[in-house]
Amino acid sequence: MSETAAPLAAPLFDRVAIVGVGLIGSSLARALTHYGVARQVVCADRSPEHCAKAVELGIVERATTDLAEALEGADVVVLATPVGAFAEVGEQLGPLLRPGMIVTDVGSVKQAVLRDVGPHIPDGVHLIPGHPVAGTEHSGPEAGFATLFQGRWCIVTPPPGANEGAVDKVVTMWRRIGSTVELMDANHHDRVLAITSHLPHLIAYTIVGTASDLEDDTKSEVIKFSAGGFRDFTRIAASDPVMWRDVFLNNREAVLEILQRFTEDLTALQRAIRWGEGEQLQDHFTKTRAIRRGIIDAKQA
Numbered sequence: 001m002s003e004t005a006a007p008l009a010a011p012l013f014d015r016v017a018i019v020g021v022g023l024i025g026s027s028l029a030r031a032l033t034h035y036g037v038a039r040q041v042v043c044a045d046r047s048p049e050h051c052a053k054a055v056e057l058g059i060v061e062r063a064t065t066d067l068a069e070a071l072e073g074a075d076v077v078v079l080a081t082p083v084g085a086f087a088e089v090g091e092q093l094g095p096l097l098r099p100g101m102i103v104t105d106v107g108s109v110k111q112a113v114l115r116d117v118g119p120h121i122p123d124g125v126h127l128i129p130g131h132p133v134a135g136t137e138h139s140g141p142e143a144g145f146a147t148l149f150q151g152r153w154c155i156v157t158p159p160p161g162a163n164e165g166a167v168d169k170v171v172t173m174w175r176r177i178g179s180t181v182e183l184m185d186a187n188h189h190d191r192v193l194a195i196t197s198h199l200p201h202l203i204a205y206t207i208v209g210t211a212s213d214l215e216d217d218t219k220s221e222v223i224k225f226s227a228g229g230f231r232d233f234t235r236i237a238a239s240d241p242v243m244w245r246d247v248f249l250n251n252r253e254a255v256l257e258i259l260q261r262f263t264e265d266l267t268a269l270q271r272a273i274r275w276g277e278g279e280q281l282q283d284h285f286t287k288t289r290a291i292r293r294g295i296i297d298a299k300q301a
């Protein structure tokens with residue numbers, strides 16, 4: 001992609017206000033400008049340092065710690081803080097919203113958005129939650145980049161009866177910055193993401209913790225020889241602690257349910273190893289290899 005590529009269509013929005021200019025907020029701000037989706041992007045962040053950095057990097061036209069100032073003249077507000085801050089931000093946001101505005105978000109869990117932000121949305125304002133399934137283990141405004149959402153999924157979870165025009169605008173926004181959009185019910189989203197994203201992160205946090213609890217001489221060997229699978233786990237386990245605390249606290253039921261099944265399956269493999277059941281192990285690994293190959297084939301198709 002050329003940095004000077006001209007936008008192909010007129011801006012979809014006049015002014016977008018992004019609340020939280022970290023990895024995802026700053027990536028979205030960059031993308032909306034780069035692909036000409038918004039005429040102007042401003043942001044609000046509780047961190048004065050992140051505000052200053054966003055302006056210094058030229059990511060946004062204006063950055064402020066004052067939510068009211070950021071919302072002036074905005075037609076869309078995007079919540080891009082950790083999910084645990086949504087209730088507080090939603091409460092502050094409520095009185096500042098004007099009819100016709102769209103409120104959306106990028107949170108990794110979706111039922112919590114309806115629960116925590118929904119009650120603060122006045123009549124005539126449209127709450128259309130979304131989740132770009134794209135990210136990295138890094139945080140903050142410097143970590144973002146305009147192409148983060150290119151070729152990635154974005155799941156949009158409109159509540160029942162959502163305004164169709166508003167849904168269409170949020171979907172179009174993500175498509176124009178390169179994402180493929182899927183519409184989904186919030187409850188279903190949280191169950192699917194519990195297995196595809198939340199459980200893998202929990203496993204990575206566990207395995208890296210287990211390795212660091214080993215006696216010192218073994219631990220140094222683990223670090224020395226961590227070129228294999230363990231190294232991939234350390235990348236995931238370096239993900240933002242506050243963000244992931246909030247994901248687990250706000251998708252508690254789905255994560256606990258999937259963790260229960262995972263533990264049972266792990267115990268079955270543990271038994272197979274203990275009793276030398278090679279055929280069972282090989283069958284299992286053959287099935288998982290086919291799943292991986294299926295994913296790769298589907299991507300290439």
Ligand SMILES: NC(=O)C1=CN([C@@H]2O[C@H](COP(=O)(O)OP(=O)(O)OC[C@H]3O[C@@H](n4cnc5c(N)ncnc54)[C@H](O)[C@@H]3O)[C@@H](O)[C@H]2O)C=CC1
Nearest residue numbers: 020022023024045046047081083085107108135136139140
């Ligand atoms: N990191 C990732 O790979 C992905 C994250 N997400 C979601 O995106 C959201 C943001 O995550 P990141 O950008 O990774 O986090 P980040 O830590 O890089 O950025 C969060 C920003 O929000 C600001 N903030 C925190 N509380 C605030 C408050 N009460 N008011 C105003 N600003 C506040 C912080 O100062 C920071 O600048 C989360 O909800 C997360 O679940 C979604 C997809 C991928």
Ligand SMILES: O=C(O)C(=O)Cc1ccc(O)cc1
Nearest residue numbers: 108132133134135136137197
């Ligand atoms: O860095 C990785 O491998 C990720 O899995 C990024 C990520 C983190 C959280 C999300 O809700 C979506 C994507």
